[in-house]
Amino acid sequence: MNSGQIMVVCIVALVMAAKTIEAIAGSHHKKKHFKRSDASNAKRDEILMKMNEQLDRITSRLAALETIVTSEDRELQREFRDLRSDASTVRKSVDAERN
Numbered sequence: 001m002n003s004g005q006i007m008v009v010c011i012v013a014l015v016m017a018a019k020t021i022e023a024i025a026g027s028h029h030k031k032k033h034f035k036r037s038d039a040s041n042a043k044r045d046e047i048l049m050k051m052n053e054q055l056d057r058i059t060s061r062l063a064a065l066e067t068i069v070t071s072e073d074r075e076l077q078r079e080f081r082d083l084r085s086d087a088s089t090v091r092k093s094v095d096a097e098r099n
Helices: 003-071 073-098
Strands: none
Touching: none
């Protein structure tokens, strides 16, 4: 073998060694990643539980607000009607003063 062929064999050997080391390191990294994902899954589940509890509270508050609005709907309509009539009365008096 001449020196060129020896150089090619050395380069191929180095590349193969590097790929082997990378594969071994990658498998260890994946194992650690799975352990982290279990922890992150637990964290995610905890966050989801808190969000569901908050959603339940908001839903119950919304139901209470709906009850208030619907029971006082007629009173609110009456108040709006009164405000409209007051506004039209004020407009009429302003128009009368201008003339």
